[in-house]
Amino acid sequence: MKLLIQLFVKTCVETVNLTGMVILVGFLLGMLRNCSLINFQRGLGSGAVMVTGFIGVPVHELSHGIAALLFGHRITAIKLLQKPDANGVMGYVEHSYNQSSIYQQVGNFFIGIAPIFGGIACMIALMHVIIPQTYSNFINILMGNIHLETINKSTVTGMLYSYIGLVKSIFSAENFQNPYFYIFLFISICISSHISLSLADIKGASIGLTAIFFILLILNIFGLSKYIQEINLIKYNMVITSFLVIAVIFSMITFLVSLFFAALKS
Incomplete structure (x- = not known):
């Protein structure tokens, strides 16, 4: 019994190491999105959600669709944009898969979280084209995080300062003088409003997460966890965090902008 408990705990820790940061940031983005949309609707009216949704929702749904195809799922229906229905749904991707396929089962997790990374990829691509100096700063941060070997107070402090520097780089005087920067900012707000x-x-991702957990459990039962341990989880999580921070930064910017409009209305 003790051995079973140890295997269970070990598998839980490995699952959290692999997926925990994405799940945590996903919930944070959800809270920021809900607050931002409430503020936008309060300040600009109910039509505000369609203004951001015109760009943000297609990016969200296309991310699902691309991930579904990559994991061998069959897309049965897709709607890139519609007026919010009774449940507030502005788009959807319906897909089916072979439930006996482990690959497709695990794919549910990545299909579920795809809008986060699809949105981040779009914002980074825009950054590269419109504000290349800021993009270079982001790449430097990413490369620095890849070489981290341990997590301690000094490394966490260094990361925080680097991300503060990234925010300053985004809102630099040079960028404000660039007319295309405002296009970048608007599109990024639209994407982050629906990221x-x-x-x-979440329901779909939880199915895939369960599959990931049982795969790790089986690997541990058969003593194959050494292959998991060969992955440098610190570097993995630092790289994932570097990308997720982009989503958090622009979601925070979106929230602050929404507060401004809500304050004007009141």
Whole structure:
């Protein structure tokens, strides 16, 4: 019994190491999105959600669709944008898969979280084209995090300062003089307004997460966990965090902008 408990705990820790940061940031993005949309609707009216949704929702749904195809799922229906229905749904991707396929089962997790990384990829691509100096600063931060070997107070402090520097780089005087920067800012706000996961996304991702857990459990039962341990989880989580921070930064910017409009209305 003790051995079973140890295997269970070990598997839980490994699952959290692999997916915990994405799940945590996903919930944070969800809270910021909900607050931002409430503020936008309060300040600009109910039509505000369609203004951001015109760009943000197609990016969200296309991310699901691309991930579904990559994991061998069959897309049965897709709607990139519609007026919010009774449940507030502005788009959807319906897909089916072979439940006996482990690969497709695990794929549910990545399909569920795809809008986070799809949105981040779009914002980074825009950054590269429109504000290349800021993009270079982000790449430097990413490369620095890849070489981290341990996590301690000094490394965490260094990361925080680097991300503060990234925010300053985004809102530099040079960028404000660039007319295309405002286009970048608007599109990024639209994307970040719809980057978080819906209840349906979370439900789908949980199916894949369960599959990941049982795969790790089987590996541990058969003593194959050494292959998991060969992955440098610190570097993995630092790289994942570097990308997720982009989503958090722009979701925070979106929230602050929404507060401004809500304050004007009041």
